[in-house]
Amino acid sequence: MWTSRSTAHASLSYTKMCFLVNCLKRLKSSQQWLSRQKADPYVEKAKICNYRCRSAFKLLEMNEKTNILTPGLTVIDLGASPGSWTQVAVQKTNADGADPKKPKGSVLAIDKLQIFPIEGAIILNNMDFSTIEAHDKVVKALGDRKVDLVLSDMAPSATGVRELDKDRILGLCYMAIRFAALVTRIDGNLLFKVWDGKEVPILEMDLERFYKSIKILKPQASRSESSEKFILARGFKGIQRPLENGRWG
CATH class of the missing domain: 3.40.50.150 (Vaccinia Virus protein VP39)
Incomplete structure (x- = not known):
């Protein structure tokens, strides 16, 4: 019984870790996208030209x-x-x-x-x-x-x-x-x-x-x-x- 609970706890911890890693990856990707948008002259030009x-x-x-x-x-x-x-x-x-x-x-x-x-x-x-x-x-x-x-x-x-x-x-x-x-x-x-x-x-x-x-x-x-x-x-x-x-x- 103790082994089963321990395994379940380890599995849950691993799932949480994977979730956190994926969240961090998405956050990093979003930050890179925002940085790229700010540095992109065509983004600002589109606003000016109303596109x-x-x-x-x-x-x-x-x-x-x-x-x-x-x-x-x-x-x-x-x-x-x-x-x-x-x-x-x-x-x-x-x-x-x-x-x-x-x-x-x-x-x-x-x-x-x-x-x-x-x-x-x-x-x-x-x-x-x-x-x-x-x-x-x-x-x-x-x-x-x-x-x-x-x-x-x-x-x-x-x-x-x-x-x-x-x-x-x-x-x-x-x-x-x-x-x-x-x-x-x-x-x-x-x-x-x-x-x-x-x-x-x-x-x-x-x-x-x-x-x-x-x-x-x-x-x-x-x-x-x-x-x-x-x-x-x-x-x-x-x-x-x-x-x-x-x-x-």
Whole structure:
């Protein structure tokens, strides 16, 4: 009996110790994040320019090099919350009609999370873009229009397991590609985020079957320690066969 109680006490003490260690790790990680935020010039710049987060400058920089966002275009922003890419898309496509002399574009933002309203954008909250329901709502919102550009700055919540996290973002990439194939006009474009790894060349090969050109972009606004990069697929060729399980048969 004494041995059993002793073992139980030791086990409880070990559990408490593990809990405390994990708490300290999380505290340290939070402190590092706060320090990094304070030292990041893009965080302050986002506040000054009234963007919802610093990621707006990634899209602005990439657009400066590629000119994929112009007045009059129809754009969909996948996984848009909190909405900084949507803000940029609205400005660059003139979706809010701010410049009456330029063509007025259309921007639709979709996310599982809540997105606060953005003037000039159609918001689909609490919506999983990969579902049939979401596709039907997008088609209804766009009417007869096909999409000129699909954007995705999505990334899954990190598990801390590197290979698992890579698999999860790769899955998101293929879902974005599949969605884009269903709504994009011929010669339309797709820009999405991926994490660097050995799977990326395979992803590029898949894209080359359906787009005329593929380009890898790494904006300066991406943090130097981040493995993220962006793939721009231009010139959608259309699809000849039905999509199956997120991949082409």
